[in-house]
Amino acid sequence: MNGALETDNLPKVRGEYKFSEPLKGYTWLNVGGPADVMFFPVDEDDLRDFLQQKDKNIPIFILGGGSNLLVRDGGIGGVVIKLKNTSFTQCRIENDMLYCGAGCINFNLKKIVAENGLGGLEFLCSIPGTVGGAVRGNAGCFGSDMSRVVSQVRVISVDGKVRTLKNADCGFAYRHSNFGNDDIILEVGLQFTSQDKNEVAKIIEQNAEYRRTHQPQGIKTAGSTFKNPEGFAAWKLIKEAGGDTMVCGGAKMSAQHCNFLHNEGDSASDIEKLCDSIVAAVKQKSGVTLEREVKIIGRE
Numbered sequence: 042m043n044g045a046l047e048t049d050n051l052p053k054v055r056g057e058y059k060f061s062e063p064l065k066g067y068t069w070l071n072v073g074g075p076a077d078v079m080f081f082p083v084d085e086d087d088l089r090d091f092l093q094q095k096d097k098n099i100p101i102f103i104l105g106g107g108s109n110l111l112v113r114d115g116g117i118g119g120v121v122i123k124l125k126n127t128s129f130t131q132c133r134i135e136n137d138m139l140y141c142g143a144g145c146i147n148f149n150l151k152k153i154v155a156e157n158g159l160g161g162l163e164f165l166c167s168i169p170g171t172v173g174g175a176v177r178g179n180a181g182c183f184g185s186d187m188s189r190v191v192s193q194v195r196v197i198s199v200d201g202k203v204r205t206l207k208n209a210d211c212g213f214a215y216r217h218s219n220f221g222n223d224d225i226i227l228e229v230g231l232q233f234t235s236q237d238k239n240e241v242a243k244i245i246e247q248n249a250e251y252r253r254t255h256q257p258q259g260i261k262t263a264g265s266t267f268k269n270p271e272g273f274a275a276w277k278l279i280k281e282a283g284g285d286t287m288v289c290g291g292a293k294m295s296a297q298h299c300n301f302l303h304n305e306g307d308s309a310s311d312i313e314k315l316c317d318s319i320v321a322a323v324k325q326k327s328g329v330t331l332e333r334e335v336k337i338i339g340r341e
């Protein structure tokens with residue numbers, strides 16, 4: 042794609058375009074340069090029309106809650122799509138399924154899950170980000186993950202074709218699914234077990250309390266920075282290698298949980314350098330190669 046993106050070389054849409062939109066405010070780590078363009082579709086038809094009519098050379102990136110992302114300082118080229126309009130954030134219960142728009146914030150599920158006794162979905166209510174992001178990364182905690190509750194996923198691909206996938210088609214593994222950058226998750230059907238409302242509310246509160254007491258609060262972070270390698274705890278490997286005391290500019294690891302990044306600066310590059318230094322130190326100390334859980338995207 043040559044030249045700056047402007048309204049003239051983008052499809053006419055009903056939603057909103059924002060140009061050179063700074064992305065730091067959209068991510069939990071609070072760093073990152075601008076998106077060439079941000080697009081907030083009004084609804085699924087608007088999104089589909091955009092995908093079908095846009096120049097095929099314009100790359101797209103789908104941004105969820107930005108809770109698992111390190112956006113580089115050069116920002117993101119092409120169009121960053123954010124499903125924040127209400128048509129992407131609605132939820133409804135049908136029989137034993139909770140259907141959630143992919144843009145729905147997981148924390149906002151607390152009410153519907155507790156008030157209707159939707160057992161098995163309590164864990165999701167405590168994970169930052171959106172339902173779409175949770176499916177994409179098979180997010181999990183408290184002994185469960187999305188692979189255990191997802192029944193079906195409706196996806197639109199970059200050519201505008203919509204398909205519905207069953208759980209077995211999603212390729213779920215530890216913090217992984219088969220969805221690629223050209224797949225935009227639109228809606229997710231989550232299977233629940235009807236349970237006592239008070240019990241469900243109690244589990245949601247216990248999970249929240251656990252996080253309040255065991256995980257850093259109120260810091261700029263993206264949660265667990267590295268995946269737990271088979272048979273190891275990432276935080277332990279980091280501590281043993283001295284990664285818990287490494288600092289790079291305003292980036293360090295949390296004193297409370299040394300697999301959580303703690304960003305006090307304004308540089309994605311510093312955070313990336315810290316991650317690289319920790320990977321090297323752990324490799325040298327224990328021979329284990331840490332794999333990042335946080336996704337790094339964008340231009341240097």
Ligand SMILES: Cc1cc2nc3c(=O)[nH]c(=O)nc-3n(C[C@H](O)[C@H](O)[C@H](O)COP(=O)(O)OP(=O)(O)OC[C@H]3O[C@@H](n4cnc5c(N)ncnc54)[C@H](O)[C@@H]3O)c2cc1C
Pocket residue numbers: 069102103104105106107108109110124143144168169170171172173174175176177178179180181182220224225226227262263264265336
């Ligand atoms: C304090 C804290 C605690 C955390 N605790 C946990 C935890 O316990 N367990 C856990 O698993 N994670 C945890 N995380 C990480 C993070 O919350 C999850 O990975 C979350 O599911 C990311 O969702 P998101 O919407 O923010 O996605 P983003 O960070 O915006 O994006 C992540 C990826 O998902 C893709 N994506 C987002 N939306 C869609 C969509 N609609 N369609 C297709 N792809 C999409 C993006 O393109 C990107 O590749 C934590 C993070 C923080 C900050």
